[in-house]
């Protein structure tokens with residue numbers, strides 16, 4: 001029930017009602033972006049953003065740097081394991 | 087798919103499993119970790135995570151599936167609303183097969199009630215505009231993950247003056263339920279895998295009482311197999327290092343403060359109920375949301391009278407013990423016989439996030455097999 005899927009915003013369809021089109025794994029869907037916009041991030045600036053989609057809403061932006069950092073930890077572990085087995 | 091595939095790679099799982107194996111040996115004790123969220127339960131069974139963990143690491147499946155904790159009385163109430171002649175009841179697909187005391191929504195629909203599944207609560211507003219002579223009632227369930235979407239739906243109904251729309255609000259809150267679990271002496275846990283998408287809304291802060299007052303570690307986790315394994319590894323590290331902190335593995339989505347827009351909408355539209363009944367867990371203080379006075383015109387509980395009964399669970403059902411993590415699905419007498427996903431007796435068999443359904447779908451053969459192995463050992467011994 002709390003499931004969410006990553007998607008990328010490709011078009012803003014209604015700035016007043018805060019509606020956008022998101023591409024989720026090749027499928028295009030209309031979503032509401034009220035949760036992710038503010039003065040610093042007006043709707044127009046959302047194109048290209050990766051977001052987590054849940055019941056027709058973009059719930060949060062996905063932070064690409066943090067995503068990379070999490071995976072970086074795994075690379076470090078792998079390197080340490082390789083060093084040990086050599 | 088970006089942000090999905092990279093968290094499913096077997097090589098990465100291998101790396102984490104080696105680390106988990108190492109730490110579990112140094113811990114040298116049986117460790118019980120509860121994954122609170124039903125989404126995690128589903129992933130754990132789907133990817134067979136339990137089977138690959140060391141024997142001394144046990145996962146306990148918690149109550150974080152909003153469908154599973156829905157009491158029968160609430161379904162009876164929803165059905166009684168749906169049976170009004172001029173009502174269209176809209177709801178998420180997940181609720182359709184949950185058994186009430188006599189019927190499920192699906193059965194009520196077959197008997198003629200106008201009940202429609204929607205993907206988003208916003209779809210209800212469209213139906214309301216298309217059917218001005220009908221009353222549209224959205225049967226809203228879900229945790230903090232879903233509450234912002236229904237709050238924004240009500241805000242939009244108010245902005246557009248849609249007067250034939252209301253919501254039967256059955257949102258529940260994770261934090262009070264966690265507290266109730268921690269206060270239960272039957273359940274001895276060593277740590278928690280925290281719900282990733284609830285936390286994307288509420289942030290990490292609300293969990294601090296778990297580490298500060300109950301001295302348990304918690305790691306907020308994503309939902310892909312690598313996410314879950316990494317979270318287990320982080321938890322075990324806390325345990326060996328004698329730390330208990332709120333950590334997040336899911337930093338690509340979860341921030342410390344949560345989503346302010348979402349929280350603001352929730353706080354504006356809803357208020358906390360003094361009490362809410364959870365299936366199997368009973369009444370938990372301050373654990374549900376209701377529509378605030380300011381938006382009372384959208385409150386279906388004020389528009390319609392409902393039976394509002396507390397209905398005891400089916401006698402055979404042990405969902406309460408499952409939801410508290412005290413029993414495993416296969417220990418329920420009706421599991422897989424009288425109770426199956428096609429004919430559920432209890433809620434844990436309805437939703438694919440319920441421990442019983444997830445286990446029925448993915449795990450039962452593996453488990454039966456591993457028990458066989460145990461029995462063989464006994465014979466040999």
Ligand code: SF4
Pocket residue numbers: 402403404405406408415418419420421422425426430431432433434435436442
């Ligand atoms: S098998 Fe069915 S009745 Fe038994 S605990 Fe699971 S859902 Fe409840």
